[in-house]
Structures are given as C-alpha cells and as structure tokens.
Amino acid sequence: MSTETDFYSALGQCVSAAAGVFGLGFIGWQIMVARRTADLQALQTFLRDAKDHEAALIKASDQPEKDQAFIEYLNFLETYATALNGKLFPATSREIVNDKITDALVVISDSTEWHPKLAAAITSHTTFVALRRFMERNRKAMKAVRETRTNMAA
Template sequence: MTALDWLTESQWAALSAIGTLVSAVPAMLGLWFVGIQIRAATKVADIELLQQFLATAAQLERGMLEAASVEAKDATFFEYLNYLEFLAAGLKKGIFARLSREFIRDKLLDAFAMIEFYEPWQGKLEKAKSTPNALKYIDLFRRRNRSEIDWRKEMLSKG
C-alpha cells in the first residue's frame, strides 16, 4: 500500500481539478503575453505602412511637378491615380489599421479636392476611365465623400 492509496475517487478528482487549474494559469499568462506581442507588432506594421504610404505619395506628387514634358506629367498622373485607386480599394475592403485608415482617408480627400479643383486634372481623371470598372474604388470613394471633397475644394478656392 502506498501513501496515496487512502485518497478516494472524489478526492482524486478534486486533486486533478486543482492541478488543471494550476497549469491553466501559466497558459493564460502566456496567451496574454502573445496578445500583447501581436498588438505591438500590428502597431509597428501600421507605422511602417504609413511611412511607405507618405513616401510613395510624395514621390508621385513630386514627379508630377518636376516632369519635363506633358507626356511625363500625364504618365505620372496616371500612376498617381492607380496609387489612389489602390488606397481607395484598401479603405473599402478594410485592410488598413485604424491610424493608417485616418491618414489615408484624409490624403484621398485632399487629393480628389485638388484634382477636381485644378481643371486640367479633371479631364485627365475622366480620360483615365478607359472601361466602366476602371477606377471604380475612386468613384465610390468620391461619391461617398462628396460633401467633404467639395468643402476642401471650397477652401482651396479661398486660397
């Protein structure tokens, strides 16, 4: 007979439950720690996305201003529209984190206000729609945010 033979079946069940509870505490702490790490990694990825977003937008905008020929300006403008389409699609599909969403939405509002304010770009925007589905996310974004785009255009006209 061993020292533990005196435990009844219900006592063994209680002892087993206590052991399970004791082992669950470190597991829960581990899950909590993993959650914190995932959240931190998401924030870092969001910051990196914003940095890339701002750098790409600045590069394309600078390219439109510095292009030597009309053809080069048009090519850069159409590339810029494709980038804006990508951003508008990302907003629509919810692929950006909260901070990025705010910055990207604000940039899109400013970009479309500027494009609509500057008459030569208005025609180029319409010219870029070579098929009914071309720039569909840009069109959707502009329709949904019409009042804010118009407000920003008004602010541009006031100087």
C-alpha cells in the same frame, strides 16, 4: 501518501494552468504590438509613396512624362481607395489615408490641367471604379476641403 501525491499533482496542474493563461495574455499583447507596428509601417509607406508620386508629377519635364506620372498617381490613388473601400485599414490609418486621397482628388478635380486628363483616363466602366466609389462616398468631405481651400486662398 496518495493524498500528498494528489495534492502535488493538483498544484502542478494549477501552476500549469496559470502559466498557460499568462502565456496566452503575453501572446495577445505581442500580437497587438505587432499589429500597431505593421499599421505604422503601412502608413509610412503610403505617405512616402504619395510623396514620391507627387514629386514625379512635379518633376516631369515634358507632357508625355507628366501624363505617365499622372496615370501612375491615379493608379496609386485607386489602389488605396480600394483598400479604404474594403475597410482594410485600422481606424487611425484609415483617417489619414482618407484625408490624403480626399485632398488629392479635390486638387485634381479643381485643376484645369488635370481634371480633363482624369476624365480622358476613364476608358471603360471599370476604370477607377474604387476612386469613383470613394468620391461618391466622400462627397461632403470633398466639398468641405474645397471650401477650406477657397477660404484660405481668399
């Protein structure tokens, strides 16, 4: 009788172990899906917010309103440059956010209206540190975007 009890006990332990392994695999899969969903939501939020900041800049009716919208846009870019610099984005999102910020900074730096306002907005060595670090790290990419924009305009 003892052998039969030992057999069922061992069988029960094996079934429990298998269920535990399956459960861990399922939880790992759920975490992966949740991360992808969160990544997609963060990316959608970034793109929506970028569009809203750009629209506010375009829709501004007078100079003080334009200046305020521009500073808010710079702060938005600074926040996401900080996230990029800190490697807070997964690879897919990082690439899209990086490209969008690169494009925005090229437009700003090449603009006779906005580049001087960017320079004026830098009031200390700590202002827009993440944007400056981003620009230094992405100098080649910005040059390539600038060249593409020039070629498309010609």
